[in-house]
Amino acid sequence: MYENNFRKFYSQLDLPFQETKQVFLKRIFKTLEREFDLRKNSKQIFIDLGSGNGQVIIYSAIKYGIRSIGIEIDPILIKEAKKSIRLLKQSKILEKKVLRRITLICGDFYTHSLKNYDFIYIYSLPTMHKYLKHVFQTAKNGAIIISHMYPLKGLTKYLEFKFKLDHSKEIQEISTFFYRKI
Numbered sequence: 001m002y003e004n005n006f007r008k009f010y011s012q013l014d015l016p017f018q019e020t021k022q023v024f025l026k027r028i029f030k031t032l033e034r035e036f037d038l039r040k041n042s043k044q045i046f047i048d049l050g051s052g053n054g055q056v057i058i059y060s061a062i063k064y065g066i067r068s069i070g071i072e073i074d075p076i077l078i079k080e081a082k083k084s085i086r087l088l089k090q091s092k093i094l095e096k097k098v099l100r101r102i103t104l105i106c107g108d109f110y111t112h113s114l115k116n117y118d119f120i121y122i123y124s125l126p127t128m129h130k131y132l133k134h135v136f137q138t139a140k141n142g143a144i145i146i147s148h149m150y151p152l153k154g155l156t157k158y159l160e161f162k163f164k165l166d167h168s169k170e171i172q173e174i175s176t177f178f179y180r181k182i
């Protein structure tokens with residue numbers, strides 16, 4: 001219990017909640033469609049490591065109709081995500097079949113296996129990247145890893161750099177980086 005709280009505390013110091021702006025999200029998913037074979041209503045599976053308020057997985061489930069998993073260490077953000085999903089459901093924006101595609105896990109992405117996922121999204125800080133080797137190692141070959149804001153460094157043994165999406169039209173010096181698990 002103490003160890004869990006300690007880990008949670010440090011995780012959030014390392015990586016506080018900040019959401020990916022919707023305008024970037026739209027472009028990121030278009031790039032996945034165009035360059036990385038993301039298919040609407042397919043059997044592909046998407047995960048957001050550190051899903052915050054759930055907006056990324058809500059987007060992938062609604063717009064792309066694929067199974068979308070969010071793992072988040074902060075139970076308050078999990079509650080917030082569940083509340084958003086409930087509200088969307090009540091306002092009929094989210095149909096039941098879409099709802100069934102979304103899974104929220106309150107947990108630690110350092111201990112989560114990535115073997116089942118086709119698309120792995122992360123918006124984290126470079127200070128965390130060097131501790132993620134054992135996590136990315138579990139991803140299946142060919143899985144696409146999307147790192148918003150910062151390139152993933154020190155992972156060339158497992159990840160092949162594929163594409164840089166430049167958002168400088170919106171905000172200078174913001175990019176998203178795409179990798180393939182090898």
Ligand SMILES: C[S@@+](CC[C@H](N)C(=O)[O-])C[C@H]1O[C@@H](n2cnc3c(N)ncnc32)[C@H](O)[C@@H]1O
Binds near residue numbers: 011124
């Ligand atoms: C920068 S936010 C990104 C939120 C969301 N992915 C987005 O792009 O809108 C990072 C999130 O990771 C969560 N987080 C930090 N360490 C974590 C860990 N070890 N396991 C799971 N979630 C973690 C934080 O609580 C925070 O909500």
